[in-house]
Amino acid sequence: MIRVRQLFILALLLMAVCMGCQWQAEKAEEHDQEQDVVIERYDRIESMYLSMADFAALHQMRTDYPVQTRTLIENVLQLGPVNDPEINNRLLVFFQDSTLQALVAEVERQYKDVGDLNKQLTNAFRRLSKLFPEIQLPHVYTQIGSLDQSIVVTDSLLGISLDKYLGADHPIYLRYGYTEQQRSMMTREYIVPDCLGFYLLSLYPLTDAESLSDEQHLWHMSKIQSVVNQVMGTRIFSNEYIEKLDDYMKSHPEMSTAKMLLLDSI
Secondary structure, three states: HHHHHHHHHHHHHHHHHHHHHHHHHHHHHHHHOOOOOOOOHHHHHHHHHHOOOHHHHHHHHEEEEEEEEHHHHHHHHOOOOOOOEEEEEEEEHHHOOOOHHHHHHHHHHHHOOHHHHHHHHHHHHHHHHOOOOOOOOEEOOOOOOOOOEEEEEEEEEEEHHHHOOOOOOOHHHHHHOHHHHHHHHOHHHHHHHHHHHHHHHHHHOOOOHHHOHHHHHHHHHHHHHHHHHHHHHHOOOOOHHHHHHHHHHHHHHOOOHHHHHOOOOO
């Protein structure tokens, strides 16, 4: 009898261990599905090359971040093919402009720490994935441009041009004639909403965009911004089209999901 009881207790213990292992595996799988967003600081390596002509930094740009470097040189700065023998020197000379050097220094000063952005992006993309379960989490990195594109999306990469988020009253923005409305959106607080908006736009682009009217473009962008407002839980973006969309959603409860809003041709 004692032997049978011992075997029974041993079986219970083994069952408990197996259940514990299964629970740990499920928790690990759940964690993998909800990965944190950790921004790759490509801008720091870029800054080392642009400020000090550090060729070790240039080597790292090309070997560790080839897609980011190609996107920066060819698409953002439009300096020419990344494999041009003179492109490295062209990039360096381009950034010797005093205004661009000031931008590089200001980015380094304001964005020493991006821990807050990591947390905000993680939470935002997790909420977005609940509305769009099939989307892939992008790899997010920071760069320094030349006051052109604020967010760039290439395949699974999402690049943030920090030089476009230095604050509404930054002297360079004032000097270059940005309007008050434009400058109000060139702040740290707009980084996460812009990331969501441009990423959604890359997933749900306008088809035959060139043949569409300006109003159709505005409608589509307003749909994107309406979803961003929903994900952020606050009215980040606002215009007459978004107001109409809000009214439409209230009178059409069947359009309750963000995906249906984007796909519907209202």
